[in-house]
Amino acid sequence: SDVLRRSVLFRYLQISSFTNSSWMRTDALILLGELQTHSWSNASDTVSCVKPWAQGTFSSQQWVHLQNIFRVFRSSFTRDIQEFAKMLSLEYPMELQLSGGCEVHPGNISEHFLHVAYQGEHILSFQGTAWEPAPQAPHWVDLVIKVLNQDKGTRETVQWLLNDICPQFVNGLLETGKSDLEKQVKPKAWLSSGPSPGPGHLLLVCHVSGFYPKPMWVMWVRGDQEQQGTQRGDILPNGDETWYLRATLDVAAGEAAGLACRVKHSSLGGQDFVLYWGEKGLG
Numbered sequence: 603s604d605v606l607r608r609s610v611l612f613r614y615l616q617i618s619s620f621t622n623s624s625w626m627r628t629d630a631l632i633l634l635g636e637l638q639t640h641s642w643s644n645a646s647d648t649v650s651c652v653k654p655w656a657q658g659t660f661s662s663q664q665w666v667h668l669q670n671i672f673r674v675f676r677s678s679f680t681r682d683i684q685e686f687a688k689m690l691s692l693e694y695p696m697e698l699q700l701s702g703g704c705e706v707h708p709g710n711i712s713e714h715f716l717h718v719a720y721q722g723e724h725i726l727s728f729q730g731t732a733w734e735p736a737p738q739a740p741h742w743v744d745l746v747i748k749v750l751n752q753d754k755g756t757r758e759t760v761q762w763l764l765n766d767i768c769p770q771f772v773n774g775l776l777e778t779g780k781s782d783l784e785k786q787v788k789p790k791a792w793l794s795s796g797p798s799p800g801p802g803h804l805l806l807v808c809h810v811s812g813f814y815p816k817p818m819w820v821m822w823v824r825g826d827q828e829q830q831g832t833q834r835g836d837i838l839p840n841g842d843e844t845w846y847l848r849a850t851l852d853v854a855a856g857e858a859a860g861l862a863c864r865v866k867h868s869s870l871g872g873q874d875f876v877l878y879w880g881e882k883g884l885g
């Protein structure tokens with residue numbers, strides 16, 4: 603199947619805000635490729651599944667075991683940060699971000715990562731069997747690393763989670779979530795004119811919205827000629843697990859006739875969308 607042929611990135615993303623020595627919160631989410639599978643609000647004791655297939659192929663017993671590990675981890679992490687802050691006289695507010703997970707490639711090959719950022723800057727990572735400072739980390743991070751690496755139990759748990767559990771869990775999710783992960787949603791497309799780029803010029807705007815998955819091709823064309831002046835916007839989330847993209851072209855007002863916006867996407871099965879400028883009263 604398609605989803606097993608490509609590489610998939612599985613990420614745990616955590617944001618911890620320490621406002622002062624008594625106000626803090628930790629929220630997290632888990633993503634499989636473009637889709638959110640889990641969320642973990644500060645108010646909740648457990649990681650919640652946001653997809654019916656998000657327990658993968660793990661048994662209830664394995665799931666409860668992992669929930670316990672995460673619960674202990676979150677409270678220990680909070681306590682660790684407060685102790686380090688006191689020890690190193692770090693100032694509040696503090697923002698910590700954790701990004702960890704694995705990328706599973708076809709043929710059961712997988713890579714993993716676990717990075718920590720402080721005030722938006724990468725400061726340390728878990729590499730192989732131990733914690734390591736990031737290349738440009740401040741000097742106090744060396745002291746943190748020394749303390750963290752003394753905890754052999756935690757280093758073993760982290761290795762087990764990254765090396766064994768992560769790829770196993772992802773392989774299960776690829777089975778149980780197959781139909782969601784392989785869904786194809788066709789885009790809608792429409793044209794508009796943007797703010798005039800200058801006297802005698804038009805800004806043609808082609809909007810493409812509501813598509814899934816993310817890879818998308820859109821170009822302004824004249825016949826078969828791709829217009830090299832096409833400016834692609836960023837792919838933006840619609841918020842309903844579909845995406846939005848626009849492509850603009852700056853043209854002399856007299857040259858707009860005959861231009862078209864061409865859209866290619868996996869959901870269209872080779873039947874490209876072509877929208878002509880000047881149809882339905884535009885231009």
Ligand code: 7LP
Nearest residue numbers: 674675678679682683686687718720746753754755756759
């Ligand atoms: C699970 C182990 O993030 C992302 C998944 C990580 C899973 C780790 C764990 O919870 C904590 C408890 O350890 C104790 O019990 C264990 C069994 O439950 C073992 O027996 C272990 O030996 C024992 O010590 C442990 O407290 C751990 O330290 C929790 C946090 C782990 C962690 N560390 C990296 C992030 C911290 C970086 C701080 C840098 C910093 C500091 C201050 C300001 C800014 C930045 N283990």
